[in-house]
Amino acid sequence: MLVLSRKPNESIVIDGRIKVSVLRVDSGDAVRLGVEAPLDIRVMRQEIYDEIMASNQAAAGSAGMARKQASKLKKQLAATP
Amino acid sequence: MITIEKKRTEGPVQSPAREGLTPEETGVELHFPAGLLGFEASQHFRLIRDEDLEPYQWMKGLDGEQAFLVIPPGYVVENYNIEISDEDQELLGLENPEDAMVLNIATWHTDETVTVNLKGPIIYNKVTSQARQVIPLNAPDLTLAHPMGN
Numbered sequence: 083m084l085v086l087s088r089k090p091n092e093s094i095v096i097d098g099r100i101k102v103s104v105l106r107v108d109s110g111d112a113v114r115l116g117v118e119a120p121l122d123i124r125v126m127r128q129e130i131y132d133e134i135m136a137s138n139q140a141a142a143g144s145a146g147m148a149r150k151q152a153s154k155l156k157k158q159l160a161a162t163p
Numbered sequence: 164m165i166t167i168e169k170k171r172t173e174g175p176v177q178s179p180a181r182e183g184l185t186p187e188e189t190g191v192e193l194h195f196p197a198g199l200l201g202f203e204a205s206q207h208f209r210l211i212r213d214e215d216l217e218p219y220q221w222m223k224g225l226d227g228e229q230a231f232l233v234i235p236p237g238y239v240v241e242n243y244n245i246e247i248s249d250e251d252q253e254l255l256g257l258e259n260p261e262d263a264m265v266l267n268i269a270t271w272h273t274d275e276t277v278t279v280n281l282k283g284p285i286i287y288n289k290v291t292s293q294a295r296q297v298i299p300l301n302a303p304d305l306t307l308a309h310p311m312g313n
Binding site: 121122124126130131133134135136137138139140141142144145146147148151152153154155156 | 196197199200201202213215216219221229230231232250253254268269270271272273275277280282283296298302307308
């Protein structure tokens with residue numbers, strides 16, 4: 083991993099098109115970052131990425147089983163209030 | 164920001180047409196320029212009807228073996244409101260909330276329960292045929308694994 087020291091109002095540039103700036107360092111341990119990137123670069127908090135990715139992977143993995151148990155799946159749906 | 168609202172789909176659970184999906188649209192191809200989260204390389208999917216499973220549908224990857232079970236939120240919750248960021252709106256080319264088809268990914272668990280991901284919905288712009296798995300601005304209020312039935 084590349085490790086760099088940056089102060090507030092300093093930035094790093096990734097691939098000539100993504101700029102990550104340190105906006106503020108709180109007295110606690112939070113660092114406020116600003117990201118400027120092209121629209122098609124998806125920027126998100128890692129926790130959210132991880133949980134949606136895990137959910138997608140579980141869904142993809144379960145698809146074959148759902149196919150085999152279609153009748154049970156329909157029962158689940160019928161029971162939904 | 165744009166808000167998309169989907170309400171509970173009334174009537175018997177029979178046809179995806181009730182959520183504004185005509186039979187023609189259920190064969191629709193979805194183009195995801197950014198893929199799905201964790202499946203970034205999977206950019207082309209097709210919605211496939213399965214009479215045994217309606218109103219669930221298959222979203223089958225054309226790039227590989229990937230398949231997902233998806234369901235319109237109208238069959239899942241009473242009211243489903245999601246706030247779409249300006250960036251997502253622009254990427255989807257979405258000018259009007261009515262142009263958006265919303266699908267949520269379902270997971271069939273080993274204990275034979277089903278949960279639906281309301282936190283990372285798939286938005287499909289019926290006008291531009293662009294699709295994207297978005298994280299709505301109101302994601303903290305949405306459920307990652309909403310249980311279906313009992």
